[in-house]
Amino acid sequence: MxxxxxxxxxxxxxxxxxxxxxxxxxxxxxxxxxxxxxxxxxxxxxxxxxxxxxxxxxxxxxxxxxxxxxxxxxxxxxxxxxxxxxxxxxxxxxxxxxxxxDISLPERFAKQLPAIEEGCDLVGTGMLEFNELDKILGRRVPPVGQAEITRQARFRDPFNHPTVVYRKSAVEASGGYRHLPLMEDYWLFARMIMNGATVRNLPEPLVMYRVDSGAYNRRGGLSLFRSELALQRRLLADRFVTPGQFLRNVIVRGGYRFVPVVIRRAVYRRMAVSKHTDTPQ
Missing domain, CATH: 3.90.550.10 (Spore Coat Polysaccharide Biosynthesis Protein SpsA; Chain A)
Structure with missing residues (x-):
């Protein structure tokens, strides 16, 4: 093809x-x-x-x-x-x-579609985070390779949702999007992996992801903790995570929702985003 x-x-x-x-x-x-x-x-x-x-x-x-x-x-x-x-x-x-x-870089689809043509069901990429002043804040590098994506999916969302290209048939075969505030994509991708989808990430940042002043506030609070707990219960029921992984995720991912915003920002930037100095195109 x-x-x-x-x-x-x-x-x-x-x-x-x-x-x-x-x-x-x-x-x-x-x-x-x-x-x-x-x-x-x-x-x-x-x-x-x-x-x-x-x-x-x-x-x-x-x-x-x-x-x-x-x-x-x-x-x-x-x-x-x-x-x-x-x-x-x-x-x-x-x-x-x-x-x-967000902003897609000009070569985004030219680089993602060949992976779909090779047989992948779901292909994501890295992202550059930027703010209202068009300043690059950092780079998100996703896990690469089916085995590593599957391993990390038990602890965090292995895909950057705004970057993905997927087969509609594979999404629908896995049950599609289901309501779970701010966790819809993670839940879907986990089910796609459980359903045998062939997945891939391109580490190169091909999307620029806008981070506004309220981004870290939205990552915390009781409502998001409830979504997190509901997600982890579903992953446990589907045997995607073990009881030990479930407990770890509830404590670590759930506890993260209640720390002060200044700490949440620092932890997130340390764990998920690497420094980057390029300027937007």
Missing amino acids: TATDLSFSLLLPVYLGDRPEYFTRAFSSAVTDQIRRPAEVVLVRDGPISPALADAVAAAIAASPVEVRRVDLDVNVGLAVALTLGLAACRFDVVARMDAD
């Missing part, structure tokens, strides 16, 4: 909290600026959005070099349902994920 044989969909949800200027840049980076463009964009509007964001969406659709198909939801249903409905609307089995405030 040659690089031109495989068409794919780009799945991009947008909701009220997205900023118009970030959406415009995200859309352009994942469509117009790509060396290898998607065949279509499936844009899911998750509930009402601001007039300014609606104008940005309309302008992006009008200027898009590829077809944009909309899924407009009258109320905000949350990421899991929005992505499920968006996936159902995708015409192609291969689907690339994109968030409305």
